[in-house]
Amino acid sequence: MADIKTNEVEAVDTGKGGTDSPTYWKRWITMARKGQKTHRESTKKAWEEYENAGISGDAANSGIQNARSYPIYWSSCKTLEPAYYSRTPKLNIRREFGIDDEESLTAVLITERLGDFLIKDCDFDNVMSSAVMDFIHGDKATAQVLYEADERRDTFPLFLDEQAKFVTADGQPYDGETEETEEGFFGVNIVPINQVVKLKPALYDECIHTPHAKNEEEITEKGYYFLLTRKQAEEAFDDDVVEKINWAKGTEGDPGEKRDYGDDEEGKNSVQIIGEFVEGWECWCESSKKVYWYSNQYDGFLKIADDPYKLKGFFPSPSFIISSKPSKTLFPTPSYVQLEPIIKELHKAQNKVINLISAIRRRAIVDGDEELLLLLNAPEGKEYIIHKNIQTIIDKGGLDNMIMFIPLRELVESISELSGLQEKFKNEFFEWFGVPDILRGATDPIETATAQKLKSSAAHDRFKYNKKLVQQLARDSIEMMIDLALGTFTTETLAEICGFQFMNEDQQASFESQLELLRSDRARFIRIDIETDSLSFIDEQLKADKTSIAVQTLTQGLDKVAQMVETSPEFAQVGLQALLMSLESLSPGDKFEEGIRRAIDGLIEKSKEPPPPPPDYEQMKIEVKQHQNQIKEFEAQSKAQKDQADFQIKQAKFQLDTQKQVHKQEMDQINVQVEQFKVGMEAQLQQFMMQIEQQRVGLEAQSVKIEEFKAGMQAAESKMEEIRLAREADSRTLEIMAGTQQMQGEKIQEQKALPPPNITVNSPPVNVVVEGQKKASRKVGKAQIDNEGNAVFESMDVDDGES
Template sequence: MTNETANLAEFETEKDAGSGDAGLVKLWLSAIDLASREEESWRKEAETTVKTFRNGDSSRNGAIERQQEFNILYSNIETLTPAIYNSTPIPDVRTRYNSDDPVAREAGDFIERCLSYDLDVDQFDPNMDSAVQDSELVGRAVTRVRYVPYISGDQESGEKLAWEEVPTEHVPWANFRRGPARCWYDVPWIAFELFLTRDQLIELSPQNGGKVNLDYSSVPDAEKQSQDSPPPEIFKRARVWEIWDKERRQVIFIATGYKEAPLRVEEDPLGLTDFFPIPRPLMSIQTSDTLVPIPPYRMYKAQAEELSTITVRINALIKMLKVRGVRDAQINEFDAIADAEDGDLVAMQDATALYAQAGGLEKAIWLMPIDMVQAVLQGLYVQREQVKQVIYEITGISDILRGASDPNETLGAQNIKAQFGSQRIQKKQKEAARYARDLLRIKAELIANKFQPQTLLMMTGIKLPSEQEKQMVQARIQQEQMKAQQTGQPPQIPEEAQELLEKPTFEEVLQLLRSDIQRQYRIDVESDSTIRADLARSQENMSMFLQGTAQYIQATAPAVQANIISKKAAVVIYSSFARNYKLGKSAEDALATLEEEAAKVEGQPDPAQQAQQQAQQAEQQKMQFEMQKMQQQAALDKQSKEMDMQMKREEHELQMQKMQADMAFREQELAFKERELAMKERSSLLDASIHQRTAEINAQATEHKARIGMETIEHKAKMARQPKEDA
């Protein structure tokens, strides 16, 4: 399918998908289906190729005959993959253009040490081996980089970041999809096929994880099982697509068993410059018109099948190479003769009659001829070797075989063979080195942007001063300089303090690491394999330059000593000679400085006159120093007087403030006494009032008691009269 057709189909799908979450799910599932159909033929071919490599494809000749075939694919893959990738890359992080940039140099040291530690603990080599094998077997390999933070603690005690890492992960070739494009940098999206359990679904989406239908089973041939005996729940998984949308910089998780809404949508979780967590895939065969991979086995599949056919025929003919024949039935001793050991003689009963009738024992035995079978076998062996050579020429293994050296050969012969033997696979080696380098760059970008400062310090062990420490050292140095000016002695500055000031601060390095643009401009992340050719050329160029310099000095030194050539002319000629080697800007600056120094040497005055001028300059400098000392002393005296006046003014102000405070205290004390007298007067009045009220209450009580007594007496008298009246 062409890109235009794919884009048109995707546009029509987007138009008909609808709106909302359900429409988004339908849109992406349609896009993934289109991407799958674009590479459907390649996937079928890749699956067949893998079966052939595993010697498990029994569809053509049967399982028994398949084991007797010549598996040249397995042999080629096992020969090529170690030749393409055979050692862990060594990170090489340096300042770009080799410029003198202390901050960038320290930042590069941080990244290089982090990458070195990460390669030791990461499964980088197995993932690279799998990638190279996939590239040579099916035509495309994908490896992703993850950022994994480890959180310790809980919500009650508080969560904190305990550790973080950036591991690599090999992506199976069958579980990767991409958007329509002709070159990798135009790919709009990529997708990874995941198979998640119920717990993983709930962790991914607490709201919708329990609603997803587990539509995939890890049990082989689960789709052939009846409805009455479905696979157990433990073997069931949900097919989930992890989609990285480069245009919107979003990561969308969509399950095929739940089409109501996406399981999760994340906004640019890694913050990478190129967004995708993978480098450009490792592809063995590439063309500029499509990104559909091509299995390299396709290029020699016909020859491989011919080789297998020849091997099957050889095996069949070998079975025919048996000593078979007929014998005279009258020879009863034939079985004993056949089973006899070396040197044994078997007695024969009717030997005379046999010789008389048949004319000898050899006339009584006839063996089936095998000369024709042997001749055919020899021809098949020759043909198989020729087919193998054709396959080796197609794959480039012939160059590896020709490059194999003999330990008895000279070093020059071995170097020539090594160079010739690697010519055909240099492109594959370079592409594998590029792939490893790109993985390191993604790791470096995640380390620079995601890792916390304490993680960087723990992983690298680099000690840099902080901004506060540097300011404290600078203040201390300024104090030493002021003290030296007062005493007239040179300042005593420790070497450790001077070295600390020359180092960049950790805040400056961290700021550079966090800035994507500045980091890319000033730091270059490579591996030893990607810079090996440049280093070899630079070393060869430097060796030639040093040899030429030695020869030039040896030739021109006598002429300069004899005043035949001036020093300036010799230096100018040498500079012109050296600039042909492209030594870099720093060397160019050094050459320019050398020319200026040579010009100054030629223009120097008479030594006696120069000594007199130096003495005068020393005297003037001494006088200037004395004047500066006097001026500094006068300034110090003036400053001392001003400080004394200031201290007296401050003392007077303190005394005035003390007097004012004393007066205020006395006023407050008088006011307190007045308030105390007033309170005593009010207390006396209150006591008198209480006494008078108490007397009034007592009088009222006495009067009340008297009235009650009178009423009681009257009541008793009344009660005493009442019976008499009743009688």
């Protein structure tokens, strides 16, 4: 057992600043980690055994090849885990002191709906499963509640009164935060939004407390480990603090490492974080009612805050649940410490059995040559081989006289002995660890049903204490979450969560008053509990049997109590208590019992009412006579009303027949008009179709003309192309003439006085047809030499037939 003596706990130097000194908390963390060391190491070994994280090394040290673990500890933990917690708990909200009024029902409704919402809104089952596994491995567990919210800043105008003090628009004095803008002064109201209450794990090595405390009441400090990325730290701490943090860094392939505070000899635990991060401890001090965020990566406190949650017990985690509590400390000795020798022996036996099984195979000494050895070792599917010296085998009396098999009996017997030893170790393990065969499903088939029920009952009794502790942790966690939500959530948020709009008028009227009572720890009269066996799976057959017995008991009991109410109402309460006592062993639930109590109370109250006075027979005769006269009058009135109704029916029938005739004549006229309209419409339709046909013929004619116009345009384009080609030919002719002029320059100088010759180039006529003017024309070209000797070409259009 990890026994920490008082003289072994060093006094923490408070320094000049006491608990507000970083030196104090640095030394406190060191001492708390030192006091926790033995329990932490033992629990870590148990987790490694469960996760199969250190067995191969132990087996290898013992000389076993290909070491494997014997998973008895793992299977036992997997059996215990659902026995402790396997289902989301069901809340059972009850009222103290027998309070039974409509307003208290509103408080019950608020608590129940808020609790159900908080359980569903967080990862409650996984956190509880983590706590249960810590409880199994380390015999100690707890959890931590957490509140998170965003903030919205609302501003409103402020005014100055006669004394130059700020007041709101309705004249109320204001002394809160202010902002000054160009428009004036404004008050600031910080409104929390997106409010969330969570439950997070407080693992065995991430939660420390006062090391010398002997019970929960003596704990004055608690610390919760945190590890934040840079982005998370920027949201949690001030900017100037974040800039001065000595950030630890991790990269992909080289993750950051978590330092073990105050215990350097343990080495470092790898943490898969990429990028910069900071780690430390969130220390809650009950004496100063403050929370300190301390890290070795920063010189001073990262943050100091006054009591942020205002919880009843100050600390944001319920009391530790401890299975085997020591007398002087809160650090129990885990069960694994007692079981470790047996577990290691089972590992060794398991590996020896595996090695022996691998060694069991047919081996023999052969008197022969390689061909015979090849025959004996022939692979599967090859049943025949050629052997040249088969006569030698026959001469030696056959294969039986040439092969001597190595005996395997000793190996088989060794396996049998090891298996028996394993069975012995297993039974001892289950007995010491507390895993009965009824939970493992291992029962003797020849046992009677009564014997198996006794075993089941004994197993339940054996686990009753630990299950009660787990139930207590779940209940305390839920109650703390509800307290935190009541103290931090706004009234609007609570109304939305509790379905205010779906409450009746009385509940809505008392909602705020009951909410204030719930927020007061002293005035609160609501108690939170968890239904029995709501955390683990239950036997459906057993549940059905209990339900049948409860219904039978209730039916007979109510009959007897009802008889007592009629005969002796003063003894009905005794009968009610007897009925409730008989149902208590069946655990029907508080709501069920409360319904029975209300029903019987109603019968008792009804029985206390005075009996009615005896009837007056003379008065009854007079009333009967009056009633008979009233009946006769009613019959006469009914007959008159019936005659009047028959006359009205006949009159209405005559009017209906008349209306039918008029309606028939009107319908005939309408039918004639419809036929006439139909004929007229058909004629109009035929005329319209003829017009459409004429328009279609006209469109087709226009289409033909358009095609003819397109053809004429194409012909004109062809003619234009011919003209272009002719002009290009004229240009080439002028170039030739220009060359000739250069060669005969002198001759031309002598003949300057002579008139220049006229050269006429007739281009073929181009007929261009334009709609509305059909006339043929042709191009006439003339080339001549001007006075300076340059060639000039002129062309003109002439009508066809002109020269």
